[in-house]
Amino acid sequence: MHIKIENLDFGYEPNALVLKNINLELTGPKFVSILGPNGVGKSTLIHCINKILVPTGGRVLIDGVDVSDIHIKEIAKIIGYVPYSANDTFPLSVIDTVLMGRHPHSNWKSQDSDLKIVYKALRTLGITHLSMRPLNELSAGQHQKVMLARGLVQEPKILLLDEPTANLDIRHQISVTKMLRRLSVDREILVIMISHDINIAARYADEIIILSEGGVYTSGKPSEVITADNLKEVYGVEARVVEDNGRPYVILDDALPMDGEEQMWEGN
């Protein structure tokens, strides 16, 4: 599995590009984490990879084929996507929600084989007891696991995840991230996860991409890119980075005033 992003531009308005001239190359199997402050276009970037958004300029190649030439149904067979949140105006049951992930592979009736794949995913995430419950009765963490399960049953070669651990408690943050890492090894797939938790990413990811204002600031092994200088430059925070088991560990000290940014009121 190989993703190549060439000179990618994207803007919701023609004159205001969110992503400017992105060049990236990712080869699986690997567990990649995308970091970066709010609003730099992390979600936008992964939406350009699976054609949810169409780039304003440049292109995305998957195994050498331009995604704009691949039908979305074919893309859905190779790329799984776990969104940050889901609509539940009319919630389906957990099992039906996860079963949707089989959509690219199946037809009108859900076969027993599909149901077995769904069962396996729910079992992996430890939520079989929720299977018949409607989605809107779940806690935020349980909900997120359901979204993850749907991504898993899609059996993709590339799995994109938008902050999959955002609503989870610390124990589940660790177990889910570990599971994603294991998934990349066991199924030999490319897992790309957007994260806001630098320490979790640094501890488990094979590679980290840091986005800053409109572009890729740096990318590489966690130990190469998680440095005090980079964090100061990209996030505007004062931090110490210590080494723990060969992986960087970040201790946050303070938020720095950023140039040209409206300051938050911090009290008198």
Add this chain to the structure above:
Amino acid sequence: MRVITEETFVREYRHGNRRKLLFVALCSSVAAAMFFVSLFFGPSGIAFSECIDALVNHKITDNKLADMVVWDIRIPEACMALITGVALAAGGAVMQTVLRNPLADPYIMGVSSGASLGVSIFLAFGLCIIPGLSQNYSIVVNAFVVSLIPMGVIILASSKGKITSGKLILIGIAVMYVFSATTSLIKIISDENTLSQIYEWGVGSLSSQSWADIRIAFVITVVGVTLLLLQSRNLDGINGGPKIAKSLGINTKFVTLYSMAIVSLTTAGVVAFTGTIGFVGLVAPNIARLFVGSKSKYLIPSSAAFGAMFLIIANTIAKVVLPTGMPCGVIASLIGGPIFVIIILHQRKKSLL
């Protein structure tokens, strides 16, 4: 915490789905029973025994009047009640899912206001889109064609750019206001006789349908609902939100516009004959959803069966309460409204059987 085995998991899921089909079967059975009950009531004052006689000895009975009343008035009316219930309720279910809004109904794209305008244009000015038809068919054709204009406008408008459910709903409402205003203008300049004709059409009625009308409405409804049912997987994807749908390989824009166009066509095909019958398209899907959940594969048939049952009951009650005949839409809203509120207020579980 209970860990379910794979076997139990598959079995429970299949079992749950069978229970949803049971709801469809139940509503259909009640609808079928009420279909026969409704044949014994009506403004013509035919006795119970005469009805039985006409039913059993069709065409060979000596009681020609009873035979005519049962076979050419009451049975067509009952058929129309079922067809209309199916078309409007299934359409409502799909519109609600596509627009992700429980307030949506099959008229949301301006079908009813368009139909009223089409009818008003004919009744006031004698203008028909296809000239030279009989009065009845001129009304049907005008209602059908004009009611599809808003959907056409929306398809054209969305050929470029993004469409969101919010935008679609607002466009539908705006079109509805423009059409209603135009209809009001026509009413102002119309004479008393025309005015009462327009009004009567607007109330909606299942009676005075010919067998030919029934056949057309039946075919349109069967084809329409089947096409919608075939989209049920895609509709579930869209229900999850546009990003999820796209990531599952669903062409959201096409499925949205296609489904809405089918609903508008089916609704127009029925409304052109019956006039605007409200309420059932909004309420039937919402009640069905409480019992079978939101999965379209089950929601569409459940809503359709419930809608058919609801309209045939409402129509029978209308005939019993006021034997001179009362518009079934009026009874549907009068009785259905309070029942709906009670169901919503008593709803403990958040759906799913």
